[in-house]
Amino acid sequence: xxxxxxxxxGVGDPSNGTSRRILDAAEDLFxxxxxAGVSVREIAGAVGLNQASIYNHFSSKRALxxxxxxxxxxxxxxxxxAAALSLDAPDAGDRLLEDLTEQLWRSPNLPRLIQREILDxxxxxxxxxxxxxxxxxxxxxxxxxxxxxxxxxxxxxxSLIILLMYxxxxxxxxxxxxxxxxxxxxxxxxxxxxxxxxxxxxxAQRLMVSS
Amino acid sequence: xxxxxxxxxGVGDPSNGTSRRILDAAEDLFxxxxxAGVSVREIAGAVGLNQASIYNHFSSKRALxxxxxxxxxxxxxxxxxAAALSLDAPDAGDRLLEDLTEQLWRSPNLPRLIQREILDxxxxxxxxxxxxxxxxxxxxxxxxxxxxxxxxxxxxxxSLIILLMYxxxxxxxxxxxxxxxxxxxxxxxxxxxxxxxxxxxxxAQRLMVSS
Amino acid sequence: xxxxxxxxxGVGDPSNGTSRRILDAAEDLFxxxxxAGVSVREIAGAVGLNQASIYNHFSSKRALxxxxxxxxxxxxxxxxxAAALSLDAPDAGDRLLEDLTEQLWRSPNLPRLIQREILDxxxxxxxxxxxxxxxxxxxxxxxxxxxxxxxxxxxxxxSLIILLMYxxxxxxxxxxxxxxxxxxxxxxxxxxxxxxxxxxxxxAQRLMVSS
Amino acid sequence: xxxxxxxxxGVGDPSNGTSRRILDAAEDLFxxxxxAGVSVREIAGAVGLNQASIYNHFSSKRALxxxxxxxxxxxxxxxxxAAALSLDAPDAGDRLLEDLTEQLWRSPNLPRLIQREILDxxxxxxxxxxxxxxxxxxxxxxxxxxxxxxxxxxxxxxSLIILLMYxxxxxxxxxxxxxxxxxxxxxxxxxxxxxxxxxxxxxAQRLMVSS
DNA sequence: GATGAATGAGGATTCATTCAT
DNA sequence: AATGAATGAATCCTCATTCAT
Numbered sequence: 001x002x003x004x005x006x007x008x009x010g011v012g013d014p015s016n017g018t019s020r021r022i023l024d025a026a027e028d029l030f031x032x033x034x035x036a037g038v039s040v041r042e043i044a045g046a047v048g049l050n051q052a053s054i055y056n057h058f059s060s061k062r063a064l065x066x067x068x069x070x071x072x073x074x075x076x077x078x079x080x081x082a083a084a085l086s087l088d089a090p091d092a093g094d095r096l097l098e099d100l101t102e103q104l105w106r107s108p109n110l111p112r113l114i115q116r117e118i119l120d121x122x123x124x125x126x127x128x129x130x131x132x133x134x135x136x137x138x139x140x141x142x143x144x145x146x147x148x149x150x151x152x153x154x155x156x157x158x159s160l161i162i163l164l165m166y167x168x169x170x171x172x173x174x175x176x177x178x179x180x181x182x183x184x185x186x187x188x189x190x191x192x193x194x195x196x197x198x199x200x201x202x203x204a205q206r207l208m209v210s211s
Numbered sequence: 212x213x214x215x216x217x218x219x220x221g222v223g224d225p226s227n228g229t230s231r232r233i234l235d236a237a238e239d240l241f242x243x244x245x246x247a248g249v250s251v252r253e254i255a256g257a258v259g260l261n262q263a264s265i266y267n268h269f270s271s272k273r274a275l276x277x278x279x280x281x282x283x284x285x286x287x288x289x290x291x292x293a294a295a296l297s298l299d300a301p302d303a304g305d306r307l308l309e310d311l312t313e314q315l316w317r318s319p320n321l322p323r324l325i326q327r328e329i330l331d332x333x334x335x336x337x338x339x340x341x342x343x344x345x346x347x348x349x350x351x352x353x354x355x356x357x358x359x360x361x362x363x364x365x366x367x368x369x370s371l372i373i374l375l376m377y378x379x380x381x382x383x384x385x386x387x388x389x390x391x392x393x394x395x396x397x398x399x400x401x402x403x404x405x406x407x408x409x410x411x412x413x414x415a416q417r418l419m420v421s422s
Numbered sequence: 423x424x425x426x427x428x429x430x431x432g433v434g435d436p437s438n439g440t441s442r443r444i445l446d447a448a449e450d451l452f453x454x455x456x457x458a459g460v461s462v463r464e465i466a467g468a469v470g471l472n473q474a475s476i477y478n479h480f481s482s483k484r485a486l487x488x489x490x491x492x493x494x495x496x497x498x499x500x501x502x503x504a505a506a507l508s509l510d511a512p513d514a515g516d517r518l519l520e521d522l523t524e525q526l527w528r529s530p531n532l533p534r535l536i537q538r539e540i541l542d543x544x545x546x547x548x549x550x551x552x553x554x555x556x557x558x559x560x561x562x563x564x565x566x567x568x569x570x571x572x573x574x575x576x577x578x579x580x581s582l583i584i585l586l587m588y589x590x591x592x593x594x595x596x597x598x599x600x601x602x603x604x605x606x607x608x609x610x611x612x613x614x615x616x617x618x619x620x621x622x623x624x625x626a627q628r629l630m631v632s633s
Numbered sequence: 634x635x636x637x638x639x640x641x642x643g644v645g646d647p648s649n650g651t652s653r654r655i656l657d658a659a660e661d662l663f664x665x666x667x668x669a670g671v672s673v674r675e676i677a678g679a680v681g682l683n684q685a686s687i688y689n690h691f692s693s694k695r696a697l698x699x700x701x702x703x704x705x706x707x708x709x710x711x712x713x714x715a716a717a718l719s720l721d722a723p724d725a726g727d728r729l730l731e732d733l734t735e736q737l738w739r740s741p742n743l744p745r746l747i748q749r750e751i752l753d754x755x756x757x758x759x760x761x762x763x764x765x766x767x768x769x770x771x772x773x774x775x776x777x778x779x780x781x782x783x784x785x786x787x788x789x790x791x792s793l794i795i796l797l798m799y800x801x802x803x804x805x806x807x808x809x810x811x812x813x814x815x816x817x818x819x820x821x822x823x824x825x826x827x828x829x830x831x832x833x834x835x836x837a838q839r840l841m842v843s844s
Numbered sequence: 845g846a847t848g849a850a851t852g853a854g855g856a857t858t859c860a861t862t863c864a865t
Numbered sequence: 866a867a868t869g870a871a872t873g874a875a876t877c878c879t880c881a882t883t884c885a886t
Contacts, residue, residue, distance in 0.1 A: 057845090
């Protein structure tokens, strides 16, 4: 799954090398098996390090896990914040769908980590909710009210629409094994990715139209 | 979370004894924390049993886990199989959405268990895919071709549509913590459930219309 | 509980079948893996019984183990006692070697059980020593003094000679895996058994002769 | 029984640390009770260590057990290999008997471990057979053919003679409890050891003579 | 910053044994 | 007699974490 190592990179920071490699390995493993399903030894092994060395960089397994999430969520939040600023642009919706999909494409671990966190409904989800998601949702709601979506749906449907869009966009990634095994389609292929983006645009368009 | 004990089986049910109580407890716990996140001791404790007693009923933690899934999936599959038979009825789509949501409402652990299994991409998913999902998808595809959906989408979008419908229907349940914490809405309330069904119908209707 | 000793022996006793089958299975398993290496479940399984049923026939795993040894040792002791009575016969030594080997041949578990008991140096060995072996050795010593062996060895060698004869006779059986794997010979074959008897006679003869 | 700690290795020995202490304790315990009869907790306790610490030095109980055997067998094999080189010396046989007995005297656990392994007829015996014993036996056979033994026995008796010599030499050690309890003799005394060596020489001499 | 070694707690599973049926 | 179910204790082993080097 080793995508993590390619995503981020303060290359210049000298003290960052090992910590970053730990984060990369941990991200892959946590995405694959969840917090409880991964041992510190496994992570250390994946980096070629002794178990104990992990604790020179992170104070606990939990802290490492949260560092993985924090690091992964930051660029996502930035993308969403940027999108919020230009919500009144004509093609704002399509642009956001394209940008989001492209970003998740490069960070395929992220949707899996987030969805696991939602399923676990743990302590971190609280932070995730307060810190990252709530502001985004607030802005999204505000934008929807001003846009043509508003006219298209009853006012109390906005939560369900947001939820739907989350699932449609993120689900493409975190349900990849399902796609692969059951639908007989390779979701990581360039072709499918393109098809998914176009599909998303069409879905958004149709859902917006009042019938 | 204790919903499992209410779902299945009456008093006279021969499978109503300890094995069922173990399955109930295990279902709740596995749904909450995943296979790796639950210990046999916890399950035993939840049933008021000694750890060792679990093994008088299930040969291993894994076997218990799979028994939980098998038991949970059976009624779901029956619902879908029944729906497949009456696909040409005028309101077939709406009926299926209602039936499915009602069923998942009564088995709220199930979507979480399934989504965890998809994320884990483990051995069981293989069985899940071959045994339960693939046949359903095949029928669904066949039905879509004959229906007005076909005209509405390009032929290569069917996988994406199926995936979307899975996420929209099941995601309502397995992302409940997100709904609760971020959207400030109680997804388990009767009111929300009704709203979600109506929302699903509307989504289906809009997606079906060619634009 | 002294049940085992009452239940055995009466071949016609119909209530005896199960106890004997348990003893048979236990004897095989204990001989193969020792007391600690066998579980009650294995024994029950070998007889096609539930674990708990064992305790209807023997009060504990230990009691079963000792019943196995007691049953096995009895005919051996009888053979040796009979031999002691006719020690002055001309071919007494050869006859004993033949009888012993024939008997052990039919009870190949016995030498293994005895040698395991000796290695374990446990409680049972005490009984084994006091009850079965000491009397035999006493008689053997007495006989040796009167026979031509006496002239052949210094008086303080008798213990070593007895030990040697034990090892040469019993070792053929309890070291069978060694013979098979290292010497490339099948110790359970009729041919080898005959050869071993002749070998034993020759060894006895040579050791008796003063040089 | 604690002989293991005295046998091998000086203070400067690099392998003198915890691993060696574990091996020493394990050797004693395995010799006393066999693989199945000893728990990792017992071994750890004998070394004054936590159970888990054992696994910092040996990957499993089985691996520890095999390390014990490997370490114990090495010097034995060397002695036998050295003896094989000087088989044509005039007193080669007597020298080997003396050397072997002296060595086993200092490693009294070894014969017990070997005989237990033979009784168990397990996986390790295969290795024991292929790696250690077979080469020794081959050389022994070759030597016997050239020596005066050959004239003294029929050619097909060599396996039985080798087996006899194994039992007479090693049995003195692994049947020590029998000697002690039944024969009323202390096999670990200096006096008995000397008597046994002289006895062995005499036995070898008598068996060699054709009658 | 890295590591070998140590550890208490806990992991799943098996143990011998008991008891009601 | 036989058994299914229950259990406390023990099995081997892994857990996350600490600490001296």
